[in-house]
Amino acid sequence: MGILKDIEDKRQQGGKIFALLIDPENHTPGSIRAFFGEAGGDAADLVLVGGSLISRPVEPVLHALQEVVSVPVVLFPGSLLQLSGEADGLLMLTLLSGRNPEYLAGNQVTAALMIRSLGLEVIPTGYILLGSGAGTSVEVISNTHPLPERKKDIVLATALAGEYMGNRLIYLEKGSGAPEPPDPGLVRSVREILTVPLIVGGGITSPAAAEKLYRAGADMIVVGNAIEKKASLVKEMKRVAESF
Numbered sequence: 001m002g003i004l005k006d007i008e009d010k011r012q013q014g015g016k017i018f019a020l021l022i023d024p025e026n027h028t029p030g031s032i033r034a035f036f037g038e039a040g041g042d043a044a045d046l047v048l049v050g051g052s053l054i055s056r057p058v059e060p061v062l063h064a065l066q067e068v069v070s071v072p073v074v075l076f077p078g079s080l081l082q083l084s085g086e087a088d089g090l091l092m093l094t095l096l097s098g099r100n101p102e103y104l105a106g107n108q109v110t111a112a113l114m115i116r117s118l119g120l121e122v123i124p125t126g127y128i129l130l131g132s133g134a135g136t137s138v139e140v141i142s143n144t145h146p147l148p149e150r151k152k153d154i155v156l157a158t159a160l161a162g163e164y165m166g167n168r169l170i171y172l173e174k175g176s177g178a179p180e181p182p183d184p185g186l187v188r189s190v191r192e193i194l195t196v197p198l199i200v201g202g203g204i205t206s207p208a209a210a211e212k213l214y215r216a217g218a219d220m221i222v223v224g225n226a227i228e229k230k231a232s233l234v235k236e237m238k239r240v241a242e243s244f
């Protein structure tokens with residue numbers, strides 16, 4: 001499908017991407033059909049699927065997404081339990097902000113042959129968790145400390161290392177449900193140091209916040225919680241991305 005190529009092309013053209021995060025724990029096949037039936041199969045440019053904890057298999061939700069969504073469905077797995085062939089692509093995450101070897105190489109080795117058999121487009125993605133002081137689920141589950149936003153040089157070095165290590169995307173993450181999104185000034189600095197596309201997410205709840213982050217240099221914005229709470233926001237978020 002060329003998901004990564006489409007992201008890179010969009011960036012080359014100065015365009016912006018809006019990704020909707022679906023946490024499979026908060027959905028059933030019925031709620032997926034209802035949401036996209038109302039919002040449209042192309043309500044976002046990309047649908048990411050993942051969460052910190054799941055209590056049942058992800059396949060039924062992915063299956064429903066494949067029926068109703070006309071854009072790529074990409075796994076953003078919180079754990080190995082969230083791997084499935086019922087998606088188009090996979091963000092192959094390396095948790096660069098932490099020093100837990102399981103999230104730097106262990107899970108990747110455990111999953112590699114399985115991923116190969118699933119036939120997904122694999123997109124190497126350097127994942128950087130920024131601190132909000134709120135103790136997000138990712139911190140707890142991954143057993144890592146986030147990078148403090150005020151340590152700009154460390155954040156920049158981490159992002160650059162991620163690119164030099166071969167990641168094709170860098171994801172600056174404040175954590176799902178964070179009280180504030182990543183600082184636009186920091187996003188600008190990270191953007192300036194990277195050549196690969198930059199994803200920004202966590203705590204983005206308004207079109208104005210999304211616009212600020214796009215202007216700061218985010219190529220892709222990810223929104224989850226805010227749209228779970230207010231479905232109509234999806235249209236406003238898409239409109240902001242399209243305005244570039």
Ligand code: 1GP
Pocket residue numbers: 021173174175176177178200201202203204222223224225226
């Ligand atoms: C989490 O960046 C995403 O990985 C989305 O966060 O749920 O806060 O929008 P929110």
